[in-house]
Amino acid sequence: MDLELTRRRVIVTGAGTGIGRVTAEAFAAEGGHVAALDIDETALGELSTGTGSIVPVTADLSTEDGCREAAAAAIDDLGGVDVLVNNVGAGAVRTFDELTDADWQRTMDLNFMSYVRMSRSCLPQLRRSEGTSIINNASDLGRQPEAVPMDYSASKAAVLAVTKGLARAEGPKIRVNAVAPGPIWTPFWTKPGGFADTMAEFHNMPPEQAVEHEMSLRQLPMGRLGTPEEVAKVIVFLASPAAGFVTGSVWGVDGGSVRGLL
Structure with missing residues (x-):
């Protein structure tokens, strides 16, 4: 199936390993031109380009300046942007009592505010293109929190709220969706x-x-x-014209972990 992503300009955050890495390579395999953002310069140098291209951009996306500078560099390298995949994130298993204010802040800065900041930086360019979209990588824990890790769950619930809000704010020009993976065997x-x-x-x-x-x-x-490939395939589909009537949605790639109806 041709997903019509040839020459589409794609930014993927957290692209050095795991879901982000496989997603960047999947877009390149479809003929897309990808800017791969990650703090790990060595990991970015090991990406496979497929039939498209991948430009590595080393960046610390836990800060406002890091996001703004990385987005500007990626857009400059690609000559614009058609698809933004917000994927970067980190987490650790800690009880509520163990979490300090600094822990909460670090989690929210990387897992949530990087999505806000990257979207803010890319939206002016996305609005100038046709068939554009944002895909946010959330988590099943954003919809069905467990006792641990609570800070991670909260950051992903916030991602889902922004996904829904941006879909309404930017429609019909830009489609905004989220994937909500369950446990995926990655370096994470x-x-x-x-x-x-x-x-x-x-x-x-x-x-x-x-x-x-x-x-x-x-x-x-x-x-x-699950595997990173199983999540990446859904992300690539959501960015394609095949998902042209899909926006404001949350796609669970979770092995059935979420038991609720919503």
Whole structure:
């Protein structure tokens, strides 16, 4: 199926690893021209371009200046922007009592305010193009919070609220949607100090056993963690003309973790 994304100009944040990396490569494989933003310059240098192109942009998106400068550099490299994928994020398993004000601020700056700041910086260019869209990477925890990590859940719930609001504010010119992944096996989980390690501390188990225990508690119908490719395919679809009547939506790629109707 031709998704008609050839030569589309795409910005992907947090593109060095995990879902962001696979998403950037998926757009390039469709013939898109991608600006890949990440704080890890080495990881950006390892991206595969496919039939399109990928321009690496090293940036710290946890700050206002970092977002503004990265967006300007990406737009300059691409000659504009047609699709913005807000994906960058981080999290750790900490109880409510363990979370300090500084922890909350760091989480919100990267997981939520980077989305606000990148969208603000890109909207003037998006409004000048046709068939433009924003896709925000949220989480099943934004719709169905668990006891931990509460700061992460709150940041993702805020992402969903902005997704809905921007869809109304920018329609019909710009479509704005979100994906809400469940547990996805990426470096977000596997890196030192990532979800698996902090979950191991929380459950007092080895990392792999702690992850399996957590999945059993969540009672996933699919019985496994997802893959970055499974999320990236939905993001690319939402950016394409095939999703031309889709806006203000939240697409769960969660293995059935969310049990509510909404």
